Each structure stands twice: as C-alpha cells, then as structure tokens.
Amino acid sequence: MAAWQQGNWQSGLHEHCKPTGAGEKTTMCLGVPGKVVGWIDRTPLFSKAEIEFEGVRKVCHMACVEDAEIGDYVIVHAGMAICRIDTQAALLQLDTLQRLFNSTGET
Numbered sequence: 001m002a003a004w005q006q007g008n009w010q011s012g013l014h015e016h017c018k019p020t021g022a023g024e025k026t027t028m029c030l031g032v033p034g035k036v037v038g039w040i041d042r043t044p045l046f047s048k049a050e051i052e053f054e055g056v057r058k059v060c061h062m063a064c065v066e067d068a069e070i071g072d073y074v075i076v077h078a079g080m081a082i083c084r085i086d087t088q089a090a091l092l093q094l095d096t097l098q099r100l101f102n103s104t105g106e107t
Helices: 087-103
Strands: 032-041 048-053 056-061 073-077 080-085
Touching (some): 032 056, 032 087, 048 073, 056 073, 056 080, 073 087
Antiparallel strands (some): 032 048, 032 073, 048 056
C-alpha cells in the first residue's frame, strides 16, 4: 500500500516539497501533460525532445519515455518526462488545469 493510502502521504514527497517547520504548508509537486512535437536526441539516458504546453515549447529529458512518438502526450515534472499518457486523459487534465487557473483569476 502506498504511503498516501496509509495516511502518511508526506513520506512520498520530494525533499523540496516537504514542510520544513511547524505551521508551514506543503508545496505540491505538479506533473503537467505536454505533447511531443519533435525529437532532438534519441540516445538512451540522454534523450531529449521538444514538448509543447499550450503553445509554449520546451526541451525536456525523455530517458523515462524513450518509446514516445511525435504526437504522444507525456507527463512532465521538473523538465523530465516521467510517463506517457493517452490523449483523452491529457486533454481532460489540461482542461481541468485551465478551469482551475480561470477560477483563481490566473491566466
């Protein structure tokens, strides 16, 4: 059973996401869906691709998803694509994020 399922969800957080003092709030780590639009390097362990996020393109490391193809969606966290995600799920997550930002007045 995962730590968060046991009620100890903070044990699964990256060190930079954990609270450091009493009363301090936890920062959420966020993985965001992006679309693979071009490969730069397919060398294992050093692979990189250009990923598009709502019109913004960034180079991301792809060592965890070397089998991704152009047009696939991947979840990116801290510049690293960590898994592939199907198109329908990616679009749903992007829509949810957009609605969240709209509800807070952010763009």
